[in-house]
Amino acid sequence: MARGHILMQGLEFHQGDSSTSAPAETIWLVSGTGDGPPLAQALLQQGWNVLVSVVSASATRAYRSHPNLRFQVGKLQEDEAVDQLLRTLRPRWVLDASHPFAAVISGRLQRRCQAMNQPLLRLQRETPRLPEGTRIHGIQQLEDLRSIALGGERLLLAIGSRHLQAALRQSSASQHFARILDNPESLRLALAAGFEPQQLACVRPGALPEGAIERALCRRWGITTVLCRQSGGLTQQIWQNLSQELGLQLIQIRLPAEQLPVGLTPEGILRQVGAAQARS
Template sequence: MHQESRRLWLLSGTGEGPVLAQQLLAMGWQLTVSVVTPAAALAYSASNDLTIQVGAIAGEAGVGAELAAARAAGRPYAVVVDASHPFACQVSRDLAAVCGRQQQRLLRLLRPALAGPATLLPALEDLQAVPLAGQNLLLAIGARQLAVAMAQSRGAHHHARLLPTANSLQQAMAAGLEPDRVACLRPGSDLAVERALVRRWRITTVLARQSGGPTEQLWRRICRSEGLGLLLLRRPQEQAGVEGLDAEALLATLAGRSVAGAAFSRDAGPPAP
């Protein structure tokens, strides 16, 4: 793989993307990196071997067009790496479908399952079975699912922690959240902002996503230190037939090495924490 072509298409929607790109460049790969927003592109260092594409992939047609354009230019991709967010299911489905039909090598970066106490919810509808009446519930699941989460947890006093975008704030207001119960802030690394929020709002339970990344780690630490209940929306199943690897195994594979036992089952979904 590495001998025939040194071109790689990296679809990145997580914080691991910029670090992964630097490591791949150091291996000698030429990268095309796809990110959704201009802000996400700023995290990538400039390089003659790095091309950044900004914007959402237009479904299966968009995936097929990118692969075809690379072939037409005489520079086909040796491998496609899906490093999108675990909850960005549509882009992973589109990649798996098109790469499968075209016999294009596709590797999926799998985040780890984090350990610690939490209640896993297969779907937001399962909130109905959780006794949340009278609880101060912090919703840390993104703006798009706020309305559904609130509808499934009637009786709770809802609060939300969102990314600082106009669209997020609009969705929060449309869901019926009170303005003084919404915080539009970027996640911190020292927990100070999040700790202040849960104390100010007297939060008793946090609903987050089983992302396996820094955000889940943040809420696990906050809930543990503040004595809060933690509900996690279970990570979606990975696409069947796709080679899923943790970061170490992915880099080893792309360097032409192998790491025994580093790959996860591609059909069983993520391991339970």
């Protein structure tokens, strides 16, 4: 989909197909490619202008184009980056729908919104029910992987490209494979970790029905064990269902101890923000 882009105060924005926006208030949504697209679409249907913060430009492809949808691309690595966006946007709401393991950005949003009296809502992913017969092993951190006997196993890593090298150091599996996002940085990190091209699948979120790519990869590579994160929501549900369906051993890195306020479901967020009001 075609998008223009501008550079605004050191932060890169990608704009929707039209430069004409309805004179409604803005919601700033910090999210990725899982929870973000349906939530953004629902907010747009309720009349809001939506700015979505994503880490990479490729992540914007998971979102349907809309004239009132914009993107800020890049990591919000400093408090000042958050403050700058809050001053520039003056959003009615900030929605934190970042990954449950992204404790740094969630903490930063919580801290800076509180300091600037900015209303903030946080998405709480639902914990999916564990299908009967699922073989699951929970670990607290990657270092715990070394205590699991994986000799003869074909291990699929679905933990993000930044953690692949650390996982390989701890794993005793006979063969390793990885599912990564389809962007240059993820591929660079995976290759640097020691993966060969034939051991990698670069996946674009939303390209196929949920779970279809993961099922196909497990069958093609003859996967026997999957390492993923206890991230809640649809992604965790997919891996748990495939574990039961294909007889896979599932190793989950447990969610860190909760340090932030309990959030709302997507439905709760939509009820809380309501319909957009025109700016006066």
